[in-house]
Amino acid sequence: MLESIYDLTPKEIREHDIQLILTDLDNTLIAWNNPNGTPQLREWLALMDEAQIPVVVVTNNSAKRVARALKELQLPFISRALKPLNRGINIAKKEYRVNSSQIVLVGDQLLTDVAAANNARIKSILVKPLVNTDAWNTKFNRAVEKSVKKQLLKKGYLKRTWGHSLNG
Numbered sequence: 670m671l672e673s674i675y676d677l678t679p680k681e682i683r684e685h686d687i688q689l690i691l692t693d694l695d696n697t698l699i700a701w702n703n704p705n706g707t708p709q710l711r712e713w714l715a716l717m718d719e720a721q722i723p724v725v726v727v728t729n730n731s732a733k734r735v736a737r738a739l740k741e742l743q744l745p746f747i748s749r750a751l752k753p754l755n756r757g758i759n760i761a762k763k764e765y766r767v768n769s770s771q772i773v774l775v776g777d778q779l780l781t782d783v784a785a786a787n788n789a790r791i792k793s794i795l796v797k798p799l800v801n802t803d804a805w806n807t808k809f810n811r812a813v814e815k816s817v818k819k820q821l822l823k824k825g826y827l828k829r830t831w832g833h834s835l836n837g
């Protein structure tokens with residue numbers, strides 16, 4: 670659990686032998702209501718680019734919507750990923766020819782992002798949603814997620830705080 674995807678550093682990525690970062694789009698990479706992204710995002714992407722760590726967006730959105738959202742950022746993406754199913758992740762796995770153990774998926778939702786990663790048997794990082802409000806189609810998921818989170822917390826499967834490092 671990380672506060673933000675921006676907390677990921679090339680150094681820590683390498684330490685965990687990760688070769689490919691898959692990321693959710695809405696509320697993980699960009700706020701759903703601010704499709705242009707922030708200077709912080711551009712900085713982080715430049716850092717990963719420099720380190721030659723590919724960042725690929727894996728989203729349930731349509732290609733049209735994603736292409737529009739990513740026009741400025743020029744990121745590769747896989748649309749209609751069908752998270753929590755592993756369709757999108759499997760496509761990425763094939764395309765980038767990396768082992769499952771070398772891929773991480775970053776996302777802000779347990780029921781789609783983390784569940785998809787678990788289904789594909791890859792690592793995942795849950796991040797705090799960039800903004801507190803959601804698009805209408807996420808509101809239902811959030812409500813269910815709230816009760817799932819409660820149970821996971823009780824069983825000790827989730828941390829109570831958001832970290833800033835993979836090692837802490």
Ligand SMILES: [Mg+2]
Nearest residue numbers: 693695696777
């Ligand atoms: Mg999201």
